[in-house]
Every structure is written in structure tokens, then in C-alpha cells.
Amino acid sequence: xxxxxxxxxxxxxxxxxxxxxxxxxLTVRRGxxxxxxxxxxxxxxxxxxxxxxxxxxxxxxxxxxxxDYVPIARRRxxxxxxxxxxxxxxxxxxxxxxxxxLFPHKTAVENVMLAxxxxxxxxxxxxxxxxxxxxxHVGLKDKVDNHPxxxxxxxxxxxxxxxxxxxxxxxxxxxxxxxxxxxELVGEVVEEMQRLAEGGMTMVVVTHHMSFARHSSxxxxxxxxxxxxxxxxxxxxxxxPKEPRTQEFLAHLLS
Amino acid sequence: xVEFQLDTVVASGPRIMAALGLTIYxxxxxxxxxxxxxxxxxxxxxxxxxxxxxxxxxxxxxxxGLPLIAFLIxxxxxxxxxxxxxxxxxTAGIVVLTIQSSAYxxxxxxxxxxxxxxxxxxxxVALGLSPVRVFTDVQFPQAxxxxxxxxxxxxxxxxxxxxxxxxxxxxxxxxxxxxLVQFYQLPFEFFTTAAxxxxxxxxxxxxxxxxxxxxxxx
Numbered sequence: 001x002x003x004x005x006x007x008x009x010x011x012x013x014x015x016x017x018x019x020x021x022x023x024x025x026l027t028v029r030r031g032x033x034x035x036x037x038x039x040x041x042x043x044x045x046x047x048x049x050x051x052x053x054x055x056x057x058x059x060x061x062x063x064x065x066x067x068d069y070v071p072i073a074r075r076r077x078x079x080x081x082x083x084x085x086x087x088x089x090x091x092x093x094x095x096x097x098x099x100x101x102l103f104p105h106k107t108a109v110e111n112v113m114l115a116x117x118x119x120x121x122x123x124x125x126x127x128x129x130x131x132x133x134x135x136x137h138v139g140l141k142d143k144v145d146n147h148p149x150x151x152x153x154x155x156x157x158x159x160x161x162x163x164x165x166x167x168x169x170x171x172x173x174x175x176x177x178x179x180x181x182x183x184e185l186v187g188e189v190v191e192e193m194q195r196l197a198e199g200g201m202t203m204v205v206v207t208h209h210m211s212f213a214r215h216s217s218x219x220x221x222x223x224x225x226x227x228x229x230x231x232x233x234x235x236x237x238x239x240x241p242k243e244p245r246t247q248e249f250l251a252h253l254l255s
Numbered sequence: 256x257v258e259f260q261l262d263t264v265v266a267s268g269p270r271i272m273a274a275l276g277l278t279i280y281x282x283x284x285x286x287x288x289x290x291x292x293x294x295x296x297x298x299x300x301x302x303x304x305x306x307x308x309x310x311x312x313x314x315x316x317x318x319x320g321l322p323l324i325a326f327l328i329x330x331x332x333x334x335x336x337x338x339x340x341x342x343x344x345x346t347a348g349i350v351v352l353t354i355q356s357s358a359y360x361x362x363x364x365x366x367x368x369x370x371x372x373x374x375x376x377x378x379x380v381a382l383g384l385s386p387v388r389v390f391t392d393v394q395f396p397q398a399x400x401x402x403x404x405x406x407x408x409x410x411x412x413x414x415x416x417x418x419x420x421x422x423x424x425x426x427x428x429x430x431x432x433x434x435l436v437q438f439y440q441l442p443f444e445f446f447t448t449a450a451x452x453x454x455x456x457x458x459x460x461x462x463x464x465x466x467x468x469x470x471x472x473x
Contacts (some may be wrong), residue, residue, distance in 0.1 A: 052381060091383040101378035105396050105473050114392060115382040147473045167382070 003029045005065060005171055005202050006051065012059035013046055013226075020046045022226035023060070028171070028204060033197040035217035035234075036206045039249065043226040044206040045098075048173045051204070052093045053086050064089060064171070091119055094164030095173040098180050100156040102148040102163070108135060109144040112163045120167070127166075134162035138192055154185030161192050172196065172203040179208060210253060214238055222246045260444050267435055267445075274431035275452055281345065281420060281427060282413040285352035289413070290406075292353060293360025300361060301368065311361065318358035324419050326351050331423050348420035356413055363405045367398030400471055407464030411457045418453070428452060 008026040012019075020043045028034055036044050049055040051062055053073045061068045072085045102111050112131035116122040122130070135144050138158040148156050157177055164172060174193060178186045190212050197203060197216045207213055213220050214234045221231045222243070230243045241247045264271075300311035318326075331347040334340065342350075371394055379393040399406075421430035432449040436442045 054377060054381060087383045087385060090381055095381045097374065097378065099374060101374045103375065103378070103393055103397075105400065105471075114379075115384065118385075118388045118392060119383040149473065163382070 005030050005032075006204075007061070007063040008047075008051065009061040009063070010059065011047070011050060011057050011062070013043075013050055013055060013057050020226050021050065021057070024223075024227050026221070026228070028202060030202055031200045032219065033201075033203045033205065033217045035213035035220045036204060036223055037208070037210070037213055037220060037249075038223040038229075042224050044223050045175050047223070048095065048175050048204065048206055051171075051173060052090055052095055054095075064093070087119070091115075091167055092169055093171045093173060094167060094169035095175065096157070096160050096164055096177045098176045100148070100153070100160045100180075102156055102159055104148055107145050107147055108140060108151065108159045108162075111148070111159055112166050115163070115167055131162070131166055134166045135159070137165075138162050139188070152185060153181045154188045157181065157185075157189045158192060161189075165196075170202065172201055174203065174205040174207065176206050176208060210238075222249065224249070259447075260439075260441050263439055263441060264444050264448050267439075270431060270435070271428070271448060271452070274426055274428045275456075277345075277426060278414065278417050278428040279456065281348055281352065281425070282410070282417045285349050285356055285417070286410050286413050288349070288353040289356030289360050289409075292357035294364060296357055296361035297364035297368075300365060315358045315361055318354050319362075321355070323351065323355060323416050324422060326355065327419060327422060344420070344423035344425045347423060348417065348425055352413055352416060352420070355416070356409055359409055359412075360406070363402045363409065364398060366405065367400075367402030368394060370401045371397050400468075400473075403464060403468050403471075407460060410464075411460050414456050414460070415453060 004027055006026070006028040008024060011021050011024040011026075013021040022043075024043070024047060026034075026047075036047065038044055046055060050057045051064075053062065053069055056073050057070050060070065062070050069086065069089055073083065102108075103114070106114065109128060109131050112134055113124070113127040116127035116130060117124060120127075132141075132144060135141060138161055140155060140158055140162070143151060143155060143159075148159065151159065160177075177193075178189050181189060186209065190209055193203070193205060193212060194216045205212070205217065217234055219231060220234050220237045222229045222237065222241075222245070224245050230237065230241060230246045237246070238250065241250055296311050296314055299307040300315070302308060302311075327348065330351055331342065331344065335342050335347070375393055375397065376389055379389040384392065417427060418429040420427055421433070424430065426434075428449055432445045435445045439445070
């Protein structure tokens, strides 16, 4: 299939006796924004972490641009250990976490510069220039020399977005990136995701921000108990959910 | 109480200062080696390879449990004779202090590493950084910052521990003070001076480490 960036087949993942992902299938096409919604603790984050192999799937395929990375991850033991092919994969997939996870000992621009220098082998000057560009895009031109602790949650999350984007990823993963923010800071971060979606970035967005899912995504997946219960275009899914669990979830949100 | 013979102490100033210099030299060299060796031990202890971990844990257990004076005497009067090794007393002292401090420092590094949230490593790995880079660029700088107060303590501990090297006849501050006491028969004066100097070095190092801590605060 042309235009397919990511294909996930029959994905299974357990933590001990907890069967988090139960045979999930997912296809993401180039330029598509896929929103993943559903109750907390039912496998949405684990799905993202399996896509960039931060977690090693127990079963199934994670095919990124034609290569299945699950056997590669399995061959070299623990996913967090050194594995050149997985490192390569991760340079193409950006991820932004709920808790930002910026490096506290580095300034905003140093956070962004690190991977271009250490992974892509860019010179310090070039990495800095590109990082400043990214920080300017997310509206933080005047905060580049601040340490994360001196930034608001929204600003920190925008640095984290810039840190992922500077690698020019071909797929972006967002793991509930507004969930840890004060309500008044959610907007500025959602705007960045909207900007990316409109710019044609391929993205998988796990979110509780229903307005983003509804208005900025091409397709919505409702995930519960480790599998996709229902998927569809935003209007269809929000207005005419077919599955009782989806109806219940949406009704609960609106009440 | 008899009068404090400050004049005699002052007259011996150059000799006392030289001895203090040797004390600082021995403890500083041991500290620097200890930091390096301790890092290696700490890395072995955290490695995925079981025999390395076992080796590191054994090393730490032995040298943390061995009294400094027993270790000094064993090495200088025992090992050198048994294996016919030529070792100057100063070198023997530095070797012993290095080994002991490295055992402590390995654990200090580990406590620093463990205090870093695992999400830091995750974020670094997700960017495609190699394990070495994750360590050098993300984990180690944060671990050192966290461990700095404990590292400072260890340095001060080494300055105090170096007093025991006097049993090998090294003319550091303690040994020199004993010699001066014997010569002038002024135990209170010279031992007080030594005590004051040890405390002063400890206070100075404490200050120094606080400055460094502030400088690398983020």
C-alpha cells in the first residue's frame, strides 16, 4: 500500500497478568492525523510506546515504512538498550510525553540541540541554529536560554514539541500532552498540534481534548480494553457512535 | 592551666604548613583517583552483565567493610613483604585511600543515578541517543549534581582518613604534630593546632562544594 507510514498488526502487550493490548490493528497514512480517545489506563499510551519500541510488544507487527521492527527489538533484548536499528527508527518518530520530560540541567535550546548534535552528528552551530528556528516556531524565541524549571507547563511542553520536531520526524506521537497542564495553558499547546496537523505532519494523538479530536483529526479511534472498539471520521464517530461502549464514553464526557 | 605557647607553634609554622600541604595532597589525589575508579565500579555495578555486577558488589562490600588502618597496615607491612613489592609509604597511603573512597563513591554515584526519574532516560532513548550518550549527556550530569553533597562529604572524610597514613611514617599533619609534640613537649599546643587545621580544611571544602553546587544549580 502506498502512502502507508505505519501499520500495526495484531499487537499484544502484557505487564505481568495485565493484558494491556489485545490484538490491536492500526494503519496510518502519510499526512494523516489520527486521534486516539478512550478511558484512562486502557492501553492508549502503551500503544504509542510500542510504536517507537520503548516497550517491546509480546506479539504482532509494528511496520514503519515497510520494516517490521518487532523482530529487530526482540533480537537485541531489552528495548531500552543499544540497538542501532531501533535508534534509527526513533530518529524518524518523534514523541511528546504527558510530563514533558525535558532535561532539567539543560536550557530550552540545549534540550532541543542535544539530539541533532549527538544523534545526527550536526555541528554545534548548525544544531543551535535549527533549534532556535524550532523554538521560534513554537513561540518561545525569548525563552531559549531558560531552564525548564523557569518555564510554565505550556512553555515546557512547547519546548518538548520543538525538541521532537528538530529531528524532522516522519511520524509524531503525542501522549496526552495537555493532560498535565493547567486549563489555561492547554490552548497554546493544542494550537501547536493543530499547526502541525494542518502542515501535513503524520501524527497519532492520544488525547482527552475532544475538541482537538473532533476538529483537527482525520480519523478517531476509540480504544478500550486494549483494542480499537470503533473508528471513524470525527463527525460520524461523535454524532453517530455505533458501539455501546463508545456511546457510553461520549455520553459521559458530555454530561 | 599553663599558658598556650603560641610562639613555639608559630615558629614551627613552615613545617606544619608543609605537613598540611602533604595531607591535602594525599587526600586530593586519592579523591581524584577515587572519583574515577568509583565511576568504573558504579558502571560495572549497573551493567547488564551479571559477572560484572557481582565483581563490583564484592569490591564495594570488601573495601567498605575493611577498617582503614587495618587496610593500611596489611598493604604496607603485609602485602609488600609477601610479594616483594617496593612501595613508598605515601603511595601506599594513596592506594588505600583511593580504593576505600572508590567503594563509597561507587555507591554515591548509584544513589545519584537512582534519584533521576526513569522518564529522563526514556526521553533520551526516544530521541535516538545511544546508551553511552544517554549516560554522558543526560544521566551523569544530573547524578553528579544530586550526589554533590555526598561527594563533598567523602572528600572531607578522606582528609580526616589521611591522618591514619601517619602510621606508615608519612610526615603529614598528624605525624608531624606528634613529632613536634615529642620535641617541644607541648602536646596541647600542637595537637590543638592540628585539630584546628583539620576543621578549617573541612569548613573550607564545605564552602567550596556549596559554591560549586550553586554554580551548577538549574
